[in-house]
Amino acid sequence: MASATAGPVRVEHLVTSGTFSLDGGTWDVDNNVWLVGDDREVLVVDAAHDADAIAAAVGDRRVVAIVCTHAHDDHVDAAPALAERTGAPVLLHPDDLELWKLTHPDRAPDGELADRQELDVAGTTLTVLHTPGHCRGAVSLHAPELGTVFTGDTLFAGGPGATGRSFSDFPTIIESIRERLLTLPPETVVRTGHGDSTTIGAESGHVQEWIARGH
Numbered sequence: 001m002a003s004a005t006a007g008p009v010r011v012e013h014l015v016t017s018g019t020f021s022l023d024g025g026t027w028d029v030d031n032n033v034w035l036v037g038d039d040r041e042v043l044v045v046d047a048a049h050d051a052d053a054i055a056a057a058v059g060d061r062r063v064v065a066i067v068c069t070h071a072h073d074d075h076v077d078a079a080p081a082l083a084e085r086t087g088a089p090v091l092l093h094p095d096d097l098e099l100w101k102l103t104h105p106d107r108a109p110d111g112e113l114a115d116r117q118e119l120d121v122a123g124t125t126l127t128v129l130h131t132p133g134h135c136r137g138a139v140s141l142h143a144p145e146l147g148t149v150f151t152g153d154t155l156f157a158g159g160p161g162a163t164g165r166s167f168s169d170f171p172t173i174i175e176s177i178r179e180r181l182l183t184l185p186p187e188t189v190v191r192t193g194h195g196d197s198t199t200i201g202a203e204s205g206h207v208q209e210w211i212a213r214g215h
């Protein structure tokens, strides 16, 4: 456990704005950036769009890692700049390196994420769940002590992330959601890459609808 002077372990949140580009299209997007930690140190989930805004939210705390849920440009565009400011390593699942290079051809991630890997911050643990489908190297981060899972663009309030573009596959995302996410406790809060949070229990009854509609 973290000492009392470090304050409670908690999840903080900011929304940053920019664009997402892939396959020749560009769209305006708002992204959720999540900070997990206490008064001393934090782990950043998805350094999206605005390194200044994220650094301001971090304040004088140590950043233990910048974890990328996947390498779509809207989720990683500010990762190298935030790493430079904080000294923290950028971590990405290697199956998304091809996507990463579309945005950052001259700057590799600093480390690899692997399924079942445990990331420690402020005395709590986040377990990496490889959840491909939205893209090949998509991961979710389960923090059992905090009762939450960070799903990136794999699972949103209302269904799976998009699978219509390159590196995506709908049957694969359904399998990931079914086997890796909907098996978590139903009260688990799902914190997503865009938009509102939900819970595992609120989403779990809708899989057949998603399959029937095909997205």
Ligand SMILES: [Fe+2]
Pocket: 070, 072, 134, 153
């Ligand atoms: Fe995405």
